[in-house]
Amino acid sequence: MARKLKRLRNYSEALLPAEHRAQRDKLPLRISWSTWLYPTMIILSIVAASLVTFVFSGIVVRPFLLMWFLFVCPGMTVVRFFQLNEVVIEWLLAFALSIALDTFIAGILLYAGWWSPIHILVILIGFCLIGAIMQFVVIYSSSI
Amino acid sequence: MKSTLPANNRIPASSIRCVTCNAIPPSSANFCGICGAKLDKRVKAWSIGSILYKSVLVLLSLTAFVLWFLSLRYVNLQHMTDLGLVSVLPAPSIFALIMLVVSFCMALHQKKLFEPLLLLHLLLLIFMLYGVTTLVEQQPRFSIVYQHAGITEFIMRTGTVDPYLEAYFNWPGFFIFSAFLTRIAGYHDILGYATWAPVYFNLFYLAPLYIIFTTATTDKRIIWLGLCFFYLTNWIAQDYYSPQGLNFLLYLLVLAILLKWFKRQASVTSRQQPTMRRRLGRLSPFIGSIYEWLTAPDTLLTPVKPRQRRTLLASIVVIFAFMVFSHPLTPFFTIAAVTALVVFGRITPRWLPVLMSAMTVAWAVFMARPYLAGHLAAILSDIGQLGRAVTSNVTSRVVAGNPEHILISEIRIVMTCIIWSLACAGAILRLRQGYRDVNYILLAIVPFSMILIQSYGGEMLLRIYFFTLPIMAFFAAALFYATPAKELLVPTKMTSMLRAEGRALTGTTSLLVKVMIGVVSVVLLVGFLFTRYGNERVDYVTNAELAGIRHLYSIAPTGSLLLAGWDETSWQFQGIEQYRYYVLSDDTDLSHALITKNVAPIVQFIESSKTPKTYLILTRSQKAMAQRDGLPPDTLDQFEHALLTSRKFVLVYNNIDAQIFLFIRSTGK
Structure with missing residues (x-):
């Protein structure tokens, strides 16, 4: 049903006159369950990544949870502000930007002579935390 | 102008769907407003026959997978000859692959295209084609992967890079990320997860390829067949755990974003076009018509808000910065592609290739200086040496080695010629049918210019093949479905803009074409087994x-x-x-x-x-x-x-x- 509605929306998007599109684009953010989902997912990922790194470091799922966090969260923190409404592109961009951000932070610390994977992770966690909180703020201010 | 749309801008859903482009038109429509195909209202979404047919295809594909998986137990690598993996693959595993490809072709020719079914086939195909070595071999293949493990280990151990020790350290982005990931995830080295690299890289390529193809056509059959052709001909093996494997994904992503959201609007090009066309037409009518073709407004534009445009551009710059940081070659292919699109007025903004070039030069001058200092003379001497490049890329590869290896090299050349010929024929056919594929023709041609600049140690032609493959696969697929571009029958604002994309009104394919698609796919599959894994006796560890x-x-x-x-x-x-x-x-x-x-x-x-x-x-x-x-x-x-x-x-x-x-x-x- 959701896919049908999305196709219908794309179809109507193509037929919508430009002036209507411009008016619609000025409207505030449309709030749906998925709008809340992403910052919640980022917060939960931060909690999981922190737990498996600092508390249960010997746990079997550690590589998977950390890979999930490193490959998705930093990018998704940024991409959600783009409001692309294209799931595939959003996830692809999140993946690409996550790798780029992870590498830039790691690279800066390495060239500065402060190489420490734990510190890199802490910076990324902080970045994602701020981004997720900002997403909540934007959603909350749009919903009132 | 008063809009005829309902107040909520929504059109009621109908039970029919366009068999060509899968759009859901209004229930009252007789023609698809997106692609112009005539709607066949007798085709119901979920008839008993179609459910049965889909179930059979799902079963066929899963049976092929199970048969392939079970047959791998009988692979004995010690008996491998210089024909490669195919010399030890059991017959049932090859039969299973053929079965899957045939099933894919059958799924492609359902009256109503069901994309999840095609996706299932493609996912299984990727796993079976690219995961086979991981399942039958003991350690990650390719000696170079172990060198990459060493570069990563150096960074993990010392927390530094040494640009004088290895050329890799002049573009260390990928290895810095690897070192961080390996250490933080608790691995000892990269070998634990590098072995699956071909599978996950190829899975990741799927999404940007799909987006690129959807910017070229609304015909889903071309898109899915193009994707299948890509995976059946990607024998270059640059998808192992390496900077180029990841950077190719980013290259595809940058192209996908540019082609989807940054095509120039018709209103922008049409202002200067008539004057320039008249001026050039006075010189030569042929040049005038070429200019008109090159600068014709694009179809299939995706609406984008200015804010989204800015953020997407910023993303492209960030992604490109990672490319510059992590691989010496991919930024040049990206700059070449973006420059060609900008020069011919296909995309905006015009400053993008300038910024990309500046970033690449700045990195080379300030960060990769140790490498350039030792290799500048060799790099400069390669420029313009076409004869030497061809000798090192083709001739020396074909004549060297034992007879079986020479046969593999010849099969690679033949398979390359086949896919390029199909693509060339497809592009010409689409051109004759009235499609304006300027963007894609440029993207298929421009990478060849790189051979004039570098031979890249005899590997440049392989890289060119890799970077042109997505577009070649698209045009090769289009050969089987290209039908005359027609004036759309429902003239709306959008459809008149999309008239060049008008598809066959019936959406059907003749039996001969169906058989041809099956035959070509099977030929490409068999060729793939030789071309991709022809050196396996050397490559496995x-x-x-x-x-x-x-x-x-x-x-x-x-x-x-x-x-x-x-x-x-x-x-x-x-x-x-x-x-x-x-x-x-x-x-x-x-x-x-x-x-x-x-x-x-x-x-x-x-x-x-x-x-x-x-x-x-x-x-x-x-x-x-x-x-x-x-x-x-x-x-x-x-x-x-x-x-x-x-x-x-x-x-x-x-x-x-x-x-x-x-x-x-x-x-x-």
């Missing part, structure tokens, strides 16, 4: 080989000279700066000494090196490589015997696939 090399590191003191008899040794995965590495076959005299079993020149070389200890290692991969290069099969075995009888070497480790010799220095001196 056994547990015994790796155990031998690990033992070497455990006994060799720091500063030792480590010698390999021939190429393709899976070493350097630890302590790359702590040892001196040398391959005897890299030196003409030493290589000749090895072939003639004359140990004296090798002893002389070792004694002149003045290292505390010297170890010589011979492995299964080296023997396979020497044999592939045309030497008799027992050359390295006889050399091994010569080493022992010379009394200058003593065997300190021996297993089925690796032998380590310690050089005994003469005490008299």
Whole structure:
């Protein structure tokens, strides 16, 4: 049903006159369950990544949870502000930007002579935390 | 203008769907407003027949997968010849692959295209084509992966990069990320997850390829067949755990974003076009018409808000910065593609290639200076040397090696010619039918310009093949579905803009074309098994080989000279700066000494090196490589015997696939 509605929306998007599109684009953010989902997912990922790194470091799922966090969260923190409404592109961009951000932070610390994977992770966690909180703020201010 | 749309801008859903482009038109429509195809209202979304047909195809694909998986138990790598993996693949596994491809072709020709079914086929195909080596082999394939493991290990251990030690450290982005990921995820080295790289890289390529193809056509059949062709012809094997494997994904993503959201609007191009066309037309009518074709407004524009446009551009710049940081070659392919699109007015903004070039030059000048200082003369001497580039890229690859390897090289050339010919025919056909594929033709042509700049150690043509493959696969698929571009029958604002994309009104394909698609797909599949895995006897690494090399590191003191008899040794995965590495076959005299079993020149070389200890290692991969290069099969075995009888070497480790010799220095001196 959701896919049908999305196709219908794309179809109507193509037929919508430009002036209507411009008016619609000025409207505030449309709030749906998925709008809340992403910052919640980022917060939960931060909690999981922190737990498996600092508390249960010997746990079997550690590589998977950390890979999930490193490959998705930093990018998704940024991409959600783009409001692309294209799931595939959003996830692809999140993946690409996550790798780029992870590498830039790691690279800066390495060239500065402060190489420490734990510190890199802490910076990324902080970045994602701020981004997720900002997403909540934007959603909350749009919903009132 | 008063809109005729309902107040909420929504059109009621209908139970029918366009068989060509899968759009859901309003229930009252007779023609699809997106692609112009006539709507067949007799085709119901979920009739009993279609459910049964889909179920059969799902079962067929899953049966093929199970059959393939079970048959892999009978693969015996020790019996492999220089024809590669295909020489040991059981017949049922090849039959299963053919079954899957045929099932995909059947799914492609349902009256109502069901994309999840096609996706299932493609996912299984990717796993079966690219995951087979991981399942049947003991360790990650390719000796270069072990070198990448060593670069990563250096960063993990020292927390620095040394641009003077290895060229990789001049573009270290990928390895810095690897080092961080490996350490933080709790792995010892990259080998644990690098082995699955071909599978996950190819899975990741799927999404940007799909987006690129959807910017070119609304015909889903071309899109899915193009995707299938891409995976059946991606034999270049640049998708192992490497910077280029990841950077190719980013290259595709940048192109996908630019082609989807940054095409120039019709209103922008039409202002200057008539004047310029008139001026050029006065010079030559042909040039005028070429100009008109090149600058014609694009179809299939995706609406984008200015804010989204800015953020997407910022994303492209960030992603490109990572490319510049992590690979020397991919930024040049990206700049070439973006420049061509900008120069011919296909995309905006115009400053993007300038910024990309500035970033690349800045990195080369400030960060990759150690590499440039040592290689600048060689790089500059390569520019414009087309003859030398062709010799190193094609001729030397085809004539070198034993007869089986030469056959593999010839099959690769034939398969390349087949996909390029199909693409060329497809592009010409679409051109004649009235489609304006300027963007895609530019993207297919521009990478070839790179061979004028660099031979890239004889690999440039392979890279060009890789970077042009997505577009070639698209045009090859379009050959089977190209139908005249027609004026759309429902003239709306959007459809008049999309008129060049008008598809066949019936959306049906003749039986002959269906059979042709099946035959071509199976030919490409069989060719793939030879082209992709033709060097597998050399490329695979056994547990015994790796155990031998690990033992070497455990006994060799720091500063030792480590010698390999021939190429393709899976070493350097630890302590790359702590040892001196040398391959005897890299030196003409030493290589000749090895072939003639004359140990004296090798002893002389070792004694002149003045290292505390010297170890010589011979492995299964080296023997396979020497044999592939045309030497008799027992050359390295006889050399091994010569080493022992010379009394200058003593065997300190021996297993089925690796032998380590310690050089005994003469005490008299």
